[in-house]
Amino acid sequence: MKTKDEILNILKENGTAFISGEDIAKRLFVTRAAVWKGIKTLEKEGHEIEAVTNRGYRLKAVQESIDAEKIVTYLAETGANTPKLFIYDEVGSTNDEALKYAKEHPGEEAVFIAGRQTAGRGRRGREFYSPKDTGLYMSFLIYPKADFSEAALYTCMTAVALSKSIKSALGIDTKIKWVNDIFLEDKKVAGILTEGIASVEDMSLSHVVIGAGTNIYDPYEGFPGKLKDIAGFLLTERQEGAREKLAAKFITELLSYVHGNHPDFVQEYRDLSMLIGKYVRVETFKENTKKKYALVTGIDDKCGLQVRYEDGHEETLSSGEVSVKKY
Numbered sequence: 001m002k003t004k005d006e007i008l009n010i011l012k013e014n015g016t017a018f019i020s021g022e023d024i025a026k027r028l029f030v031t032r033a034a035v036w037k038g039i040k041t042l043e044k045e046g047h048e049i050e051a052v053t054n055r056g057y058r059l060k061a062v063q064e065s066i067d068a069e070k071i072v073t074y075l076a077e078t079g080a081n082t083p084k085l086f087i088y089d090e091v092g093s094t095n096d097e098a099l100k101y102a103k104e105h106p107g108e109e110a111v112f113i114a115g116r117q118t119a120g121r122g123r124r125g126r127e128f129y130s131p132k133d134t135g136l137y138m139s140f141l142i143y144p145k146a147d148f149s150e151a152a153l154y155t156c157m158t159a160v161a162l163s164k165s166i167k168s169a170l171g172i173d174t175k176i177k178w179v180n181d182i183f184l185e186d187k188k189v190a191g192i193l194t195e196g197i198a199s200v201e202d203m204s205l206s207h208v209v210i211g212a213g214t215n216i217y218d219p220y221e222g223f224p225g226k227l228k229d230i231a232g233f234l235l236t237e238r239q240e241g242a243r244e245k246l247a248a249k250f251i252t253e254l255l256s257y258v259h260g261n262h263p264d265f266v267q268e269y270r271d272l273s274m275l276i277g278k279y280v281r282v283e284t285f286k287e288n289t290k291k292k293y294a295l296v297t298g299i300d301d302k303c304g305l306q307v308r309y310e311d312g313h314e315e316t317l318s319s320g321e322v323s324v325k326k327y
Contacts, residue, residue, distance in 0.1 A: 003030055004038040008047065011059045015238025016134055016217040020056035050220075060220055064133050065089050066115045067244055074241075074248030083251065084110040090132070092119040094139035095195060095211040102141055102197070102207050111251055112139040115243075120213060122191050123180065129227055134217040136243045138250065140210045142258050148203045151196035152318070153266075154258075155180050156303040158192050158210050160268045161253040166190075166214075169249040170242060172234055175274035178296075178305045178322055182214070183274055187232025190214040212250070216243055270299045280322045282307065296322075 006028050010019060021035045039057060043049055048060035068087045075082050091097055094112040101110055114137045117130035130137050144154070159176045166174050166182070175183050182190035193211040198204070215233040223231045235242060257265055270276065275296040282292045294307035304316040
């Protein structure tokens with residue numbers, strides 16, 4: 001095999017991760033000049049290769065659509081019933097697709113999966129960055145028998161199911177940041193948005209749409225703006241079927257939780273929390289509210305965050321945002 005072809009294979013293996021010319025040279029037992037020559041030859045052949053000083057090389061695009069058949073196969077291996085699946089290469093928002101489907105097909109549970117979202121959103125209407133081919137964006141349409149006040153519990157339930165699915169499918173340990181984020185070390189790798197629709201007659205939940213976006217790989221263009229310091233990804237090298245395995249495991253786990261097979265999920269949520277015992281900065285949604293600092297003492301049975309402020313006052317937070325205080 002020619003050096004240029006071996007270089008191409010290495011770049012494909014690395015997916016969205018950069019690899020230095022020095023590392024390529026060591027792997028192939030060639031000089032860095034030979035690597036540079038091989039890169040230039042590949043570019044002449046039409047391969048788009050990104051070169052960044054102090055980072056190395058990577059292919060600009062590794063096209064990898066989500067494989068529906070693989071997801072069904074992995075689901076079959078779990079022994080779980082296959083729900084109605086809708087899989088897109090690109091969609092505006094999987095949550096919007098689920099909400100639309102609920103209007104047209106009331107009472108039918110379904111799962112919506114996309115390889116990219118052009119209008120993904122997070123809490124409080126924020127944009128959820130959803131680039132092509134490097135993430136997994138999913139929404140679940142469910143019909144629970146619960147009061148509207150219990151909608152937040154589905155966020156916590158989903159966080160547990162997603163964290164456990166990442167461990168099972170990819171072998172990676174993650175933690176939960178109250179209330180809806182999944183972290184790998186100090187970087188956010190997944191976020192959850194739960195939208196509950198209430199019945200006007202008795203304020204019970206008519207249906208719930210749970211959206212979860214997960215950063216599997218480093219985006220080809222990197223994370224934009226402020227996300228560079230906040231967001232992370234799960235895998236540094238591309239793994240065959242990683243997104244499909246995670247999707248199947250997540251579907252199995254979350255639907256098992258939704259259907260009441262894990263009544264102790266709140267304790268699991270506590271066990272996976274990254275905040276208990278930590279000092280945090282509390283930011284609420286209210287205008288003109290000062291940021292306050294507190295020690296997280298626990299999580300109650302409704303997934304409220306229990307905190308003790310510096311003046312000794314204690315409170316259980318049911319809404320708002322918490323950012324970890326750094327020393």
